[in-house]
Amino acid sequence: MDWPLFLEFSLVGLLSGGLLALIALGFVLVYKGTRVINFAMGEFMMLGAYVYWTCAVPLELPWWAALAITLAAIGLLAAAVERFVLRPLAGQPVISIVMATIGLAAVLHGAAEGIWGGQNLALPELLPRKPLILGELLLPGQVLWSFALAVALIAAFTAYFRLSKGGVAMRAAASDPVTAYAMGIDVRRTQRLTWVFAGVTGAVAGIIVASMTSLSPSLGAVALGVLAVIILGGLDSVAGAIVGGLAVGWLEAVTVGYFGGQARDVVPYLVVLAILMVRPYGVFGTRDIERL
Amino acid sequence: MHILEADGLELAFGGIRALADVSLRAPAGGITAVIGPNGAGKTSLFNAISGFYRPSGGTIRFDGADITRVPAHARAALGIARTFQNVALFRGMTVLDNIKLGGHHRLASGPLAAMWYLGKAAGEESRLRAEIERDVIDFLEIDHIRGQRIDALPYGLQKRVELARALAMRPKLLLLDEPVAGMNREETEDMARFILDVQEERGLAVMLIDHDMGMVMDVSSHVVVLNFGKVIAAGTPAEVRASPAVIEAYLGAKGRKAFDGLAAVS
Amino acid sequence: MRIGDFKATYRHDEALFDTPVQRAWLAALALALVAFPFVAGSYYVYLACLLGIHLVSATGLNIVTGYTGLISLGQAAFMGVGCYTVAVAAKAGVPFWLALPLAGAVSAAVGLVVGIPSLRIKGLYFAVATLAAQFVLGFVFREWESVTGGVRGANVPAAALGGFELSGEQRLYFVIVPIAAVGLLAARNLFRTRVGRAFIAIRDRDISAEVLGISLFRYKLAAFAIGSFYAGVAGGLWGYFLRVATPEVFGFGQSIFYLAAIIVGGLGSILGTILGATFMTLVPEVLRAAVGWIEAAGVADAGVYLAAVREVVFGLLILGFLVFEPHGLAEVWRRTRRFFHLWPFRT
Numbered sequence: 001m002d003w004p005l006f007l008e009f010s011l012v013g014l015l016s017g018g019l020l021a022l023i024a025l026g027f028v029l030v031y032k033g034t035r036v037i038n039f040a041m042g043e044f045m046m047l048g049a050y051v052y053w054t055c056a057v058p059l060e061l062p063w064w065a066a067l068a069i070t071l072a073a074i075g076l077l078a079a080a081v082e083r084f085v086l087r088p089l090a091g092q093p094v095i096s097i098v099m100a101t102i103g104l105a106a107v108l109h110g111a112a113e114g115i116w117g118g119q120n121l122a123l124p125e126l127l128p129r130k131p132l133i134l135g136e137l138l139l140p141g142q143v144l145w146s147f148a149l150a151v152a153l154i155a156a157f158t159a160y161f162r163l164s165k166g167g168v169a170m171r172a173a174a175s176d177p178v179t180a181y182a183m184g185i186d187v188r189r190t191q192r193l194t195w196v197f198a199g200v201t202g203a204v205a206g207i208i209v210a211s212m213t214s215l216s217p218s219l220g221a222v223a224l225g226v227l228a229v230i231i232l233g234g235l236d237s238v239a240g241a242i243v244g245g246l247a248v249g250w251l252e253a254v255t256v257g258y259f260g261g262q263a264r265d266v267v268p269y270l271v272v273l274a275i276l277m278v279r280p281y282g283v284f285g286t287r288d289i290e291r292l
Numbered sequence: 293m294h295i296l297e298a299d300g301l302e303l304a305f306g307g308i309r310a311l312a313d314v315s316l317r318a319p320a321g322g323i324t325a326v327i328g329p330n331g332a333g334k335t336s337l338f339n340a341i342s343g344f345y346r347p348s349g350g351t352i353r354f355d356g357a358d359i360t361r362v363p364a365h366a367r368a369a370l371g372i373a374r375t376f377q378n379v380a381l382f383r384g385m386t387v388l389d390n391i392k393l394g395g396h397h398r399l400a401s402g403p404l405a406a407m408w409y410l411g412k413a414a415g416e417e418s419r420l421r422a423e424i425e426r427d428v429i430d431f432l433e434i435d436h437i438r439g440q441r442i443d444a445l446p447y448g449l450q451k452r453v454e455l456a457r458a459l460a461m462r463p464k465l466l467l468l469d470e471p472v473a474g475m476n477r478e479e480t481e482d483m484a485r486f487i488l489d490v491q492e493e494r495g496l497a498v499m500l501i502d503h504d505m506g507m508v509m510d511v512s513s514h515v516v517v518l519n520f521g522k523v524i525a526a527g528t529p530a531e532v533r534a535s536p537a538v539i540e541a542y543l544g545a546k547g548r549k550a551f552d553g554l555a556a557v558s
Numbered sequence: 559m560r561i562g563d564f565k566a567t568y569r570h571d572e573a574l575f576d577t578p579v580q581r582a583w584l585a586a587l588a589l590a591l592v593a594f595p596f597v598a599g600s601y602y603v604y605l606a607c608l609l610g611i612h613l614v615s616a617t618g619l620n621i622v623t624g625y626t627g628l629i630s631l632g633q634a635a636f637m638g639v640g641c642y643t644v645a646v647a648a649k650a651g652v653p654f655w656l657a658l659p660l661a662g663a664v665s666a667a668v669g670l671v672v673g674i675p676s677l678r679i680k681g682l683y684f685a686v687a688t689l690a691a692q693f694v695l696g697f698v699f700r701e702w703e704s705v706t707g708g709v710r711g712a713n714v715p716a717a718a719l720g721g722f723e724l725s726g727e728q729r730l731y732f733v734i735v736p737i738a739a740v741g742l743l744a745a746r747n748l749f750r751t752r753v754g755r756a757f758i759a760i761r762d763r764d765i766s767a768e769v770l771g772i773s774l775f776r777y778k779l780a781a782f783a784i785g786s787f788y789a790g791v792a793g794g795l796w797g798y799f800l801r802v803a804t805p806e807v808f809g810f811g812q813s814i815f816y817l818a819a820i821i822v823g824g825l826g827s828i829l830g831t832i833l834g835a836t837f838m839t840l841v842p843e844v845l846r847a848a849v850g851w852i853e854a855a856g857v858a859d860a861g862v863y864l865a866a867v868r869e870v871v872f873g874l875l876i877l878g879f880l881v882f883e884p885h886g887l888a889e890v891w892r893r894t895r896r897f898f899h900l901w902p903f904r905t
Binding site: 343 | 571747759765768774
């Protein structure tokens with residue numbers, strides 16, 4: 001057993017899991033806030049990357065301008081989605097709203113393909129490539145930096161939720177909208193804000209992923225793999241998103257390292273099926289208790 | 293002869309003890325009322341009897357057999373039927389289909405027979421329909437609405453349909469959770485009449501929860517009072533009405549003193 | 559309310575086609591369906607065959623998602639299972655009339671494998687499990703080369719009934735349309751009985767369903783197995799019709815197609831299944847024709863955008879119907895009928 005190789009795979013896996021955790025956070029935010037799995041998350045990621053590319057490459061704006069414009073644009077898109085797609089569906093069963101996000105994903109995906117075409121595009125280099133060498137282990141620079149960014153963002157969000165007034169309001173609205181209304185919290189605004197956060201998270205994650213690999217309309221498929229993370233961690237748990245992200249990242253890296261690249265696509269889904277058999281609510285998820 | 297015997301039931305949600313050492317007996321062929329202030333554990337008790345909550349301690353015996361471990365969906369076949377506090381009818385179906393679902397556990401056709409329909413399934417359905425019309429729809433006077441969808445009906449009628457569905461199960465024990473909640477005088481009297489008729493004509497046992505004390509005391513033969521998850525009194529309506537513990541539970545300690553004072557004077 | 563419509567026996571009341579007028583229309587429809595391939599051009603017969611296949615699959619999906627309330631995102635993958643089963647079986651010499659039900663059975667078995675772990679818990683976990691199944695099956699289709707032929711796919715020999723070869727749309731029409739009709743009728747019958755009612759009960763209020771004696775797990779599993787069986791048969795028909803089984807056609811996008819079909823048509827309605835499947839079969843053709851006109855009108859390369867436009871249109875259809883007509887085309891039909899019941903008087 002080649003331990004240094006295993007260790008390298010493991011570390012790279014854990015580090016790339018940071019990014020998965022970030023995407024998972026986007027899912028968990030929406031689920032906690034609205035009880036809906038947002039199947040359009042991948043498309044937010046993809047569109048974020050495309051808007052960034054448009055700003056950075058043909059328009060040749062500096063990276064911070066491109067980033068600002070991207071976040072504003074995707075934030076606006078997310079708010080528009082909440083207002084024009086989800087709000088009208090408010091009374092309907094969850095199944096309808098989930099299918100609405102699926103429909104939305106199709107619209108966004110098709111639109112992206114129509115506007116930017118189906119070929120692979122390259123983003124200008126964002127994260128430094130310089131690897132970190134620890135003895136025998138080589139950790140790619142991009143993976144390290146993406147991990148660092150993910151950690152920073154997750155920490156920022158967690159701080160916001162725990163410590164700021166707006167964050168507490170969001171948690172209140174998520175857990176009991178009626179009481180939150182009674183306390184004077186504008187539940188509609190917090191729901192919109194939840195979606196904006198999810199969109200922005202997705203956009204950032206999308207830019208990072210695109211800069212590390214390449215950009216095409218199928219970038220969103222990564223998000224579907226992240227569903228494994230939230231199933232593992234529990235649909236409504238931020239801690240679960242983090243732990244799950246690291247775990248799935250590790251599992252993917254180790255599987256690809258030993259079994260080749262083809263396996264990467266299918267590993268998350270096998271994880272999903274396995275977890276559902278053993279611990280359906282995930283490691284940290286809360287079991288649904290219904291009021292009878 | 294008791295249709296239902298509960299002994300030492302314990303049920304807790306996190307720190308809240310919904311049922312604390314609850315024991316009761318429901319006589320067969322009688323109407324037992326379970327009353328108590330809000331949050332006393334009445335619906336939790338029903339949920340335990342229905343099988344939705346697994347008590348952490350104690351046993352439930354139905355018709356002599358221990359059913360504590362029996363899963364919820366198996367209790368219908370044993371003879372336990374139930375209505376819910378918030379009307380739990382199937383909104384996407386008509387009244388007739390809802391009531392037919394009451395007969396579900398008594399029918400036998402599987403998916404293949406169902407898809408072929410002619411023969412076994414058709415015969416079953418016809419017989420069920422005839423039986424429901426005769427025994428339930430005529431009895432509860434809901435023939436004029438049988439084809440309507442549930443969401444088109446007023447609340448009082450919905451509650452009656454829910455009772456109809458429970459009756460279609462041909463139960464030995466009928467659990468009614470707030471059958472007259474939200475009804476006016478007239479509707480309450482109608483429902484009370486139906487409950488009495490059901491119990492008399494079919495010889496089944498009824499357990500009901502309600503807050504309308506007038507209806508409860510008139511209709512029941514046996515009353516159990518819960519407060520904070522404990523049984524604080526059990527007996528005939530007259531006994532329970534006079535019990536100091538019950539008066540205190542409803543009116544508070546000061547109230548009891550006032551009540552005693554009034555009773556002493558009058 | 560139809561005027562002058564009363565029934566003398568319960569049996570009459572429960573019948574599917576209860577008035578003479580309805581039965582007359584049904585007979586006319588049957589005649590039209592039989593005559594169709596002899597009067598219509600081969601392109602339209604081809605479309606009709608495709609519609610038949612879509613109908614079978616959409617019916618299965620409606621049973622699972624529309625009637626029982628379980629969101630399935632993997633219907634196309636289960637069709638793929640059926641298609642590859644037919645490819646393998648036919649090559650091994652299994653006759654057509656055996657291979658088709660076998661395709662359904664194998665799909666149902668895979669459905670059980672996916673359903674058993676994931677149907678024990680409520681909520682969206684099942685939807686995610688079907689998504690996982692979709693991608694895992696896709697992986698299997700691509701990688702299990704010895705059985706599926708990998709990315710190239712597998713050829714399906716022509717169906718044959720006692721020496722009479724069933725190839726080409728003219729002949730397969732008379733196989734696909736009856737099977738679709740039987741499938742629709744069987745599904746409709748299902749919901750006239752206790753099993754179907756149990757499915758709807760589970761969708762509407764599963765706690766109540768349990769109280770009535772319905773084992774949620776067993777019935778959900780049954781619904782999913784039935785839906786997968788339909789998908790498998792549809793996939794098998796696809797194989798005999800297009801004569802090839804390839805991984806791409808059974809991807810996530812196609813699963814969305816069937817979801818769109820039942821949302822557009824109307825969840826929980828057989829009529830909705832018919833309307834939705836018809837609508838969705840025609841949409842790509844209309845789009846293709848529209849793009850053709852645009853190209854002819856001088857905008858070159860418009861065809862490049864066809865795939866993207868198709869996707870956007872599918873998505874907009876799903877969103878549009880969910881927001882504006884959540885009960886689908888079936889509800890539109892019902893409203894129109896009600897309007898004409900008393901026409902020219904107004905209700």
